[in-house]
Amino acid sequence: QKEVEQNSGPLSVPEGAIASLNCTYSDRGSQSFFWYRQYSGKSPELIMFIYSNGDKEDGRFTAQLNKASQYVSLLIRDSQPSDSATYLCAVIESSASKIIFGSGTRLSIRP
Amino acid sequence: NAGVMQNPRHLVRRRGQEARLRCSPMKGHSHVYWYRQLPEEGLKFMVYLQKENIIDESGMPKERFSAEFPKEGPSILRIQQVVRGDSAAYFCASSPPGQATNEKLFFGSGTQLSVL
Numbered sequence: 001q002k003e004v005e006q007n008s009g010p011l012s013v014p015e016g017a018i019a020s021l022n023c024t025y026s027d028r029g030s031q032s033f034f035w036y037r038q039y040s041g042k043s044p045e046l047i048m049f050i051y052s053n054g055d056k057e058d059g060r061f062t063a064q065l066n067k068a069s070q071y072v073s074l075l076i077r078d079s080q081p082s083d084s085a086t087y088l089c090a091v092i093e094s095s096a097s098k099i100i101f102g103s104g105t106r107l108s109i110r111p
Numbered sequence: 112n113a114g115v116m117q118n119p120r121h122l123v124r125r126r127g128q129e130a131r132l133r134c135s136p137m138k139g140h141s142h143v144y145w146y147r148q149l150p151e152e153g154l155k156f157m158v159y160l161q162k163e164n165i166i167d168e169s170g171m172p173k174e175r176f177s178a179e180f181p182k183e184g185p186s187i188l189r190i191q192q193v194v195r196g197d198s199a200a201y202f203c204a205s206s207p208p209g210q211a212t213n214e215k216l217f218f219g220s221g222t223q224l225s226v227l
Contacts (some may be wrong), residue, residue, distance in 0.1 A: 024146070036216075043219060043220050044216050047220070088154065090216075097159060097167040097169075098156050098166075099156070099214065101146070101155075102153055103152060104153045111224075
């Protein structure tokens with residue numbers, strides 16, 4: 001069973017600090033990795049994607065990928081209360097037949 | 112440029128009835144995914160379809176559930192003889208044609224199914 005694992009949290013971070021969210025995946029052949037944000041009662045929205053090893057930065061968000069360790073992370077700098085949400089890690093299986101989501105990490109930014 | 116449209120937003124059914132959930136992908140998108148989400152849980156993959164084809168239905172229960180994406184019209188997720196355990200949010204997502212490794216999903220607002 002190919003899986004995507006995330007710590008369910010909640011992860012509590014003070015406003016202005018860096019929030020670090022982690023994800024591991026079991027399918028070594030996976031090539032594409034995504035982070036989605038989901039506010040309570042809303043649908044997920046794509047915030048970052050990464051295909052290559054290393055870091056990818058977009059504004060306050062940085063995605064990090066280490067294929068050797070089968071590990072992908074999301075860093076949120078200068079955390080804001082509006083960042084409080086559930087963050088879902090998603091991976092395209094090596095067969096490219098489907099996109100698998102982790103169970104999500106609840107992030108709470110405290111003022 | 113309309114996004115992914117799902118309807119209805121809320122659907123109430125009694126046990127044993129049928130539920131039909133509809134999804135119209137974004138314009139130009141030919142790939143449709145259906146996911147189920149229980150409260151406080153992640154998205155569980157159900158089925159991946161392209162126009163007139165089921166690509167992967169490994170997440171679909173073997174009985175009572177079916178999905179289609181006809182040449183014309185929306186994708187339909189059909190649940191026959193619903194039970195209380197089917198109560199969940201059902202999300203549809205679409206992506207444009209192209210290599211699967213570049214598939215970024217755009218989600219609809221979901222259908223909240225409640226089975227009484």
